[in-house]
Amino acid sequence: MSYSDTIRDVIEESDVAIFMKGTPQFAMCGNSDRALQALRRAGAPVTAVDVLPDPQIRQELTAISGWPTIPQVFVKGELVGGADIVEELEQSGELERTLRERLGDDFAAAREERAVSLV
């Protein structure tokens, strides 16, 4: 089976989507955790997808995004970057500005963490 349709749905329909190794409760990789922590500091409403249960998830995600590494963070369907970029944008305040612009001023009010399983 293919995950591509579900992956595209998550990217398009989530305010903020992160494809990571592990779950928000238990990140299995330092970079996934760094990106997640930066999103939390910015108050982002996060939808998280664990890529570890099937290697095919990662392959199909990379085919869609053209981004070779995990994690990958999307805001309103647009790739924002991996851990380094998300951390850098959070530190400069730009991540919060982006969230405000694309999700509206009260983006943090809807703050939630949702884990989506593809398998």
Next chain:
Amino acid sequence: MPTEPLRTLLEREFPDATELEVVDRTGGGDHFQVVVSAPSLDGLTLVEQHRRVYDALSEPLGDGTIHELRIKTRGTT
């Protein structure tokens, strides 16, 4: 893998680099940090800048030689 071949790949992609650094973060030859400043990065978004680094290193990234890569890029203006 040692840092030198990665450096060579990056120099090929960024002949204009004003700063180019490759660090083996753990000493194990598979966790690297690269820093690149180049005028050809001016005006690109961070995603576009990092894509150029990924393109330059696509081979060692693709075959798993690089297990983890941290990237810091800047334009020069």
